[in-house]
Amino acid sequence: MAHHSQHIEHHEKTTDEKIVWEIKPHDHIERSDKFYLIVFSVIVILLLFSIWQKDFLFGVFVIMAGGTIIFLSGQKPQNYKFKLTQDALLIGDDDEMYHYSGISHFDIYRYSPEHQELFIVFKKRIRPNLNIRIYPGDAEKIKDFLSDKLPQKKVEPSIFDIFSKIIGI
Secondary structure, eight states: OOOOGGGSOOOOEEOSSOEEEEEOSSOOOOOOHHHHHHHHHHHHHHHHHHHHTTOHHHHHHHHHHHHHHHHHHHOOOOOEEEEEOSSEEEETTTTEEEEGGGEEEEEEEEEETTEEEEEEEESSTTSOOEEEEEOGGGHHHHHHHHHTTSOBOOOOOOHHHHHHHHHTO
């Protein structure tokens, strides 16, 4: 896989008080007509299977999942801004705040040499994990910064995380 960091603006700044970076959640991949034909064919086959099995709910799921994949595949990712401060993780221009007191632990997962993610696991089980793409060169700085505030525990990506990386959404 080619290294795509030249397409990503890298604004990383470290001080004693915070780490700031801006990154796209994934690289944009231009989809060919063949991709959409394959996705549409899989949707049709799964819909036929749901009709044969008389499973209406599965058919609804197939339509929703297929539509989501097609929709997300056509979207160009926007940059997101992240800040690690002494008290919290801030996300976006509006600085959506996640206090460390509400976070159970973190991990940094390496999908490939050029693709690493910071996994944030919340104390409340109903809240999904946050997966934040980071620059490989910043992984050690982020790990050192967070290690003073949170425990690091091994986190494996979910099947959905892996699938989304494979299809590029």
